[in-house]
Structure formats: structure tokens, C-alpha cells
Amino acid sequence: MKDIKVQLQKKVYKALNKIAGDNEILSENVIVENPPKPELGDIAFPMFPYAKVLKKSPASIAVLISDILSSDDNVNTYKPEGPYVNIRLGRENITKQTFSDVEEKKGSYGFNTSRQNEKIMVEFSCPNTNKPLHLGHLRNDSIGESISKILAFNGAVVSKVNLINDRGVHICKSMLAYREFGGGTTPESEKIKSDHFVGKYYVEFDKWLKKNPEADKMARDMLLAWEKGDPEVRELWTKMNKWTVDGIEETYRKTGVSFDRIYYESQTYTAGRDEILKGLEKGVFYKDENNTVWVDLSDINLDKKVLLRGDGTSLYLTQDIGTAIARHNDWPFNTLIYVVASEQQYHFKVLFHILGKLGYEWADKLYHLSYGMVNLPEGRMKSREGTVVDADDLIAELTELAAAEIKNKEREEQVGNIDTTSEKIALGALNYFLLSAAPTKDMIFNPAESLSFNGNTGPYLQYMGARISSILRKYGNTEGLKNADLSLLSLDDEWEIIKLIHIFPEIVEEAGQELNPSLLASYIYDLAKKFSKYYHDYPVLNNGNKSLVAARAALCSAVRQVFENCFSLIGIPYLDAM
RNA sequence: GCGUCCAUAGCUCAGCUGGAUAGAGCAUCGCCCUUCUAAGGCGAGGGUCAGAGGUUCGAAUCCUCUUGGACGUACCA
Incomplete structure (x- = not known):
């Protein structure tokens, strides 16, 4: 997505200069951004900065630029929307490339060489x-x-x-x-x-x-x-x-x-x-x-x-x-x-x-x-006052809660070994909680709330993973998925998920640059949420169309791979069932 | 006193190098299990982004000040 943005930046820059004629030279550093809503497109260029130099309103510049760019591109579509040029990317190539990337790299999808030789x-x-x-x-x-x-x-x-x-x-x-x-x-x-x-x-x-x-x-x-x-x-x-x-x-x-x-x-x-x-x-x-x-x-x-x-x-x-x-x-x-x-x-x-x-x-x-420090709602942990939260106790407590939850939901059979599964859930809950806040910031550990497994938590992510695994298990042999007809993934919801899969390596790089695991935590939560809504709304297996089933199963498989890879980077065990 | 960091919904946190009506989760109130696990999904309410100036076409984001907080400033680690 980064390189696509750079290419588009250059195009916009050229188009702007075309309008400017030989009067003005504009900065090559054209501002790119992500539209606030997916309906607006994939990439956006605000036209405010050029209004003064070009002596035109941002909105009219947006119209001109969109026209120029459209005339020279049959992959992406350009649409002026107010002062913005909104771009919808051609989905086919990106989808194909993303899937084959995941398929080929598997456990190392997301790996990049930005820190090579260090x-x-x-x-x-x-x-x-x-x-x-x-x-x-x-x-x-x-x-x-x-x-x-x-x-x-x-x-x-x-x-x-x-x-x-x-x-x-x-x-x-x-x-x-x-x-x-x-x-x-x-x-x-x-x-x-x-x-x-x-x-x-x-x-x-x-x-x-x-x-x-x-x-x-x-x-x-x-x-x-x-x-x-x-x-x-x-x-x-x-x-x-x-x-x-x-x-x-x-x-x-x-x-x-x-x-x-x-x-x-x-x-x-x-x-x-x-x-x-x-x-x-x-x-x-x-x-x-x-x-x-x-x-x-x-x-x-x-x-x-x-x-x-x-x-x-x-x-x-x-x-x-x-x-x-x-x-x-x-x-x-x-x-x-x-x-x-x-x-x-x-x-x-x-x-x-x-x-x-x-x-x-x-x-x-x-x-x-x-x-930053981990504080309690009442303030700092103090050993003298006995308010220090012991690591082993906390893990034991989380494990017990997870085990109770499994029994409560009558999932003993599907889960297999309750002890190891509960421990993994506890670990997922703990690591996600600790890593979802940016490291530099102090954080508050509220025992009552932090022990919850609902909402924006590690177990929620693990649950989504388990659901994907379950779907793929039911699908059966996933070998043939590489031949799935990806053009059937035409829903906007599917495109949003594919885009997220596509940018995973970039998020990994950014998290490395900033030494900030919370970027991965919020990224994977975003993916999980989008996927959750998606499979809730659209049946993967029971849609009556064999090719569509294969295409959606392929999407599940790719999401699963990103889950596994991202999970391992932030210490959340991946569970096939829970 | 000085230094560093922080202040976003009732609570816990996101918000990228300034850009389109400020986002999640929890909590509260509704709706959804005869279809792939309800640890789920959908919806509602809830914000003067601590306050005041400034820079800018445009500020939660950058600069200054004020207020409130954390941490440090040991012949501790």
C-alpha cells in the first residue's frame, strides 16, 4: 500500500503542475491520507494546500485533478468529493498479490527486511x-x-x-x-x-x-x-x-x-x-x-x-x-x-x-x-501495603476463570485439554492487556475489569481465531484453495479485510520502528472485528455456491495466517478451538 | 526549585508525519441463538479532546503560558 501511495503521489504531483503551468513550482511532498470512511475510497488527496497557488477553490482543483488522472488510468478510479480527490484502487491485482503472498510465505508473512543486517x-x-x-x-x-x-x-x-x-x-x-x-x-x-x-x-x-x-x-x-x-x-x-x-x-x-x-x-x-x-x-x-x-x-x-x-x-x-x-x-x-x-x-x-x-x-x-508504570485504581502498587499484584497469582486466577468459562459453555469436549487451553487463554488475556497500551504510557490495572474476557481482549481475538479454524475444519482439505476464484470476493466488507491483510507487513515494520507492540494489538483487533462482522453477515460455507465457498474459505485461510503471525508477535497463543 | 513525561466519553484506552460529522471496549438501555461456537453481532445514549492564547485555509495533533498529575533529581537499584 505504501508503494501504491508513492506512485499516486507522483501522479498527483504531475497533474498539479499541469494545472499550474509554468507559473508555479509545487512541493513534491504531496499530502496523502486514508479516507475516514471506507465508502469514500481507499486513498485520498486533500486539495486545500494548492488553492492559494493555483488561485482556484480546493473543490474545483479536485475536479480537474480527478479528470486528468482518470484519463490516464484504467485500474483505479478517481472521484472528486468536495475538496478531496478520493481514489478507489483496482482490487483485482492487489487481492491476487496479497493472497499469493500469504500463501507463499505462510508463517513468515509479514516478515520484512527493514532491519536487515542489524x-x-x-x-x-x-x-x-x-x-x-x-x-x-x-x-x-x-x-x-x-x-x-x-x-x-x-x-x-x-x-x-x-x-x-x-x-x-x-x-x-x-x-x-x-x-x-x-x-x-x-x-x-x-x-x-x-x-x-x-x-x-x-x-x-x-x-x-x-x-x-x-x-x-x-x-x-x-x-x-x-x-x-x-x-x-x-x-x-x-x-x-x-x-x-x-x-x-x-x-x-x-x-x-x-x-x-x-x-x-x-x-x-x-x-x-x-x-x-x-x-x-x-x-x-x-x-x-x-x-x-x-x-x-x-x-x-x-x-x-x-x-x-x-x-x-x-x-x-x-x-x-x-x-x-x-x-x-x-x-x-x-x-x-x-x-x-x-x-x-x-x-x-x-x-x-x-x-x-x-x-x-x-x-x-x-x-x-x-x-510506564502499572498502577492500580487506588494508585501505585506498594509492597508494604500488600497491594502488589503477584504474577503467579494473577496467572492462576486468569487460568481458573478461563477454565470456568469453558465449563460454563460446555466446551470441554471440543477444547480437548482444559488445563492447557485455559492457560493459553490466560496468557492471551494478560499479554494483550499489557501490550495494547503504548509502552511509554502509564497504565491502570483494574482487577475486576482486566479479568474480563469480553470485548477488546485477548480471548476475543483467540475466539475469532478459533471460529476461523472451525470453519476451515468444516471446509475440509484446504489444499485447493490456492486455485479459488478470488474475483468472487466482491463485497466491500471483503475488500476491507483484504486491505488489512495487505498492510500487515507495513504494520510490523512500523511497530519495529517505533518499538511499539500496541500498533499490532490495535491492528489485529481491527482485523478481528471486521472479520467477525463479515462472517456473521455472510455465510462462508452455507451459501450454496461452491466457488464462492472456496473463495471465502481462502479468505478465511489468509486471515487465519495473519492472526497466527500477529498473535505470535504479541504473545497471544493461537487456539484451534475454545 | 529544576528536569522528563502525561491530561481525549462515567471507567480503561485508540486517534499515523496537522485535514472530511473525534473512535473502540467496559458500564447503562434495547434487539438478535431452527443456518459455520452468543467469549459473538446490531442499535441507542454519553465528549467545550484540562484551560487560555498563538501558528495555519484547517489543530485532539505543532508552539507558549496556566492548572492538575506521575516519575526522577541518593556514595539505592
Whole structure:
């Protein structure tokens, strides 16, 4: 559709100049747009901008341009409508081309090469090992996974990386509380998912701290002991970290999240130190009387920032500098995208700037994909007030609701395995919900409403997919569909659907450019809605005309393929029955 | 204080680089299961696009200010 628009732009440009004669030269950048309603045509050119130069009314220009263009084109039709030239495209070629494209590419329909030869690293998730994942992590994971898939579908080579924050005072707090109150219990003995088991002691620590202010200092001491390699502390640390990581990995498996490489903070946290010292030698940084190393950021209108403490220990920022450099060595990327919440914008601004100062020419290829917070109707989630929405609980709840719905509709038999189907519905609901809002925006999770499966939701999309599958199952062998007579698809409703199928690759490209999965979410919802109305109004199988049945089945088949491909990009499992 | 971002229907969100009466879902109220699964379809009501200026033939969209909010501005991560 893009190239068609460009061609038409050129034609309109030429026609405009024909009217202008040699008086005026017009900008080649002719404005194109989509008409607000399908009845108005497929593509529109507003004529307002040329009124002044041509000394004619927009409406009369529209008439002239339409005439000129019509005389030279027997494929598309041009119609002046008020100040607009509205164009109806010849449907035959586009339809034929679109269908054969889908038929040929199948699972890779939508794939394009706009990001070919790019190596893109995507960092996301980055959990702490003191507690299980919550809803905020789920948004991070959804975005990270989706963006990675989208970029790969744009031809890039993508490497997904995770950085597990397994070091620091937070894990020491859980460790202390466990040592104090755990009494040698284990996740197995208590039959609690292992990350939740550890999280329980993190909460326990907070309670303890209220009665015993000493606890804070004890945690810091434990961290020091850890850094010194105290064997007892290390042993406990290893054990508890494993519990958490095992539990988190189980959640990853359930939500379809995976990584090409996992970094552990405990292994990388010292890596930045040498870089800072090198920078100090080069005079990029400076040291104060306490041996603290600083960077002056007044060149980007920011304050100064500590890079190394006086005792030589490193900070979050220090570590991230080291990690970035290590990553570039491990896998020389063209771009590194950090999927991290918006609250860390300042951090990344500073990080990128410092890497630039250190002379890494790839510093300007680092990008912070800053996504908004997930809030509750009452406001921010607060662990202290126990309002944090736990990831596993949420998924379990959604799964139960889906299972109840299946039973309620008496679909057990058709669905087959209720457990796996319910899980897929839960996942579809969750990912669609999290990805349908633009990443940059904060969003509100209203438990009551967000658990619904009706309306603009993942399950609605899955349901449409299941209906298409059902129709195609009833149709039988779909092999012959490539020979279907597509000219029978003459309804406007069919044309609207075909156009949507046609532009799918363009939407994929745009979503990649803008790093915005929500474009795909609203695209597929649009397609689902149009298809839903279409098959409701026009029988695919029971219309009494064998050729028409084949043509419509072919349309179903193409829509199904786009569903599958688009679904996979935004983490919605495709279901053949539900 | 300073910086970044945000403000569209009662609620949750769309609205592309400015363009034709501002769109969905939820909620409310009607209608539709003897035809491919009603997790569905159709219809109704509901908007001074926070407010005020400006640029433009034309602004929800761009610029300025005001108001209201989020986040940040730690030798936390």
C-alpha cells in the first residue's frame, strides 16, 4: 500500500503542475491520507494546500485533478468529493498479490527486511532475587519479548539478555530473616513455590525491622560478609538465590519468556571498576579528598555523580557501565535496547553519556525503551501495603476463570485439554492487556475489569481465531484453495479485510520502528472485528455456491495466517478451538 | 526549585508525519441463538479532546503560558 501511495503521489504531483503551468513550482511532498470512511475510497488527496497557488477553490482543483488522472488510468478510479480527490484502487491485482503472498510465505508473512543486517540486543526483565515477579515485571517481560520478536520479524538478528540482580542488600534481608525465623524449612517442606518462599522472608524482614531497628545494620553487615566471601553467608546465598531463580524461571516458562543469555550481577558487578579507573587516568573523571570518583555532568546540564565509593566498591551505575562494555565484547551489537521502567530515565541518560565520554563509539546506539508504570485504581502498587499484584497469582486466577468459562459453555469436549487451553487463554488475556497500551504510557490495572474476557481482549481475538479454524475444519482439505476464484470476493466488507491483510507487513515494520507492540494489538483487533462482522453477515460455507465457498474459505485461510503471525508477535497463543 | 513525561466519553484506552460529522471496549438501555461456537453481532445514549492564547485555509495533533498529575533529581537499584 505504501508503494501504491508513492506512485499516486507522483501522479498527483504531475497533474498539479499541469494545472499550474509554468507559473508555479509545487512541493513534491504531496499530502496523502486514508479516507475516514471506507465508502469514500481507499486513498485520498486533500486539495486545500494548492488553492492559494493555483488561485482556484480546493473543490474545483479536485475536479480537474480527478479528470486528468482518470484519463490516464484504467485500474483505479478517481472521484472528486468536495475538496478531496478520493481514489478507489483496482482490487483485482492487489487481492491476487496479497493472497499469493500469504500463501507463499505462510508463517513468515509479514516478515520484512527493514532491519536487515542489524544486530540488536534487547535487555529486559532483570528481576531481583529476593521476591517473586509481580505485575510490573510482567509488563516488562511482555514488552521485551514482543519487541524482540517484532525486530526479528523486521529482519534483525536479535539477542535477548537478562541481568539477574542476585547481589545486594535486598537478598541479604531475605537471608537474614530466613536464618532468624526459617528454622531449616525449605520450599519443599512447606510446599510453597520456591520464589514465593524466599519472598515470604523478605516481607518477614520488614516486620522484624519495625520491632528491631538493628536489623538494617545486620543486613549491611551481611552484605559486607558476602563481599568478603564468608563461606557460611555464601552458602546460604547460593541456596536462596537458587530457590528464587528456579521459581522465576518457572514463571518465565509459563509466560513464554526466554533469553539467549543470562547475566548475573554477582558476576558482573565489579566489571565497571577498571573502566572507571581508566577513565580517571584519561582525566574524564576526578577524585575527591575521600578517594571518591566523580563524573561531572554539567556538559549535559546535570549535576555530578559518584562512580566509585571511597572504599573502592561500585554502584549500580558503575556496574552497568561494565556490563554494557562486556556485552559489546560478547556480542558486538549495532543497537542495545534496555527495556526498563520510566523511573530510570535519569540513570540511562547518565549511563549513555558516560560511555560516550569514555570513547565508546557505540554509546549513541544505546536506547532506553522506557515504559510506564502499572498502577492500580487506588494508585501505585506498594509492597508494604500488600497491594502488589503477584504474577503467579494473577496467572492462576486468569487460568481458573478461563477454565470456568469453558465449563460454563460446555466446551470441554471440543477444547480437548482444559488445563492447557485455559492457560493459553490466560496468557492471551494478560499479554494483550499489557501490550495494547503504548509502552511509554502509564497504565491502570483494574482487577475486576482486566479479568474480563469480553470485548477488546485477548480471548476475543483467540475466539475469532478459533471460529476461523472451525470453519476451515468444516471446509475440509484446504489444499485447493490456492486455485479459488478470488474475483468472487466482491463485497466491500471483503475488500476491507483484504486491505488489512495487505498492510500487515507495513504494520510490523512500523511497530519495529517505533518499538511499539500496541500498533499490532490495535491492528489485529481491527482485523478481528471486521472479520467477525463479515462472517456473521455472510455465510462462508452455507451459501450454496461452491466457488464462492472456496473463495471465502481462502479468505478465511489468509486471515487465519495473519492472526497466527500477529498473535505470535504479541504473545497471544493461537487456539484451534475454545 | 529544576528536569522528563502525561491530561481525549462515567471507567480503561485508540486517534499515523496537522485535514472530511473525534473512535473502540467496559458500564447503562434495547434487539438478535431452527443456518459455520452468543467469549459473538446490531442499535441507542454519553465528549467545550484540562484551560487560555498563538501558528495555519484547517489543530485532539505543532508552539507558549496556566492548572492538575506521575516519575526522577541518593556514595539505592
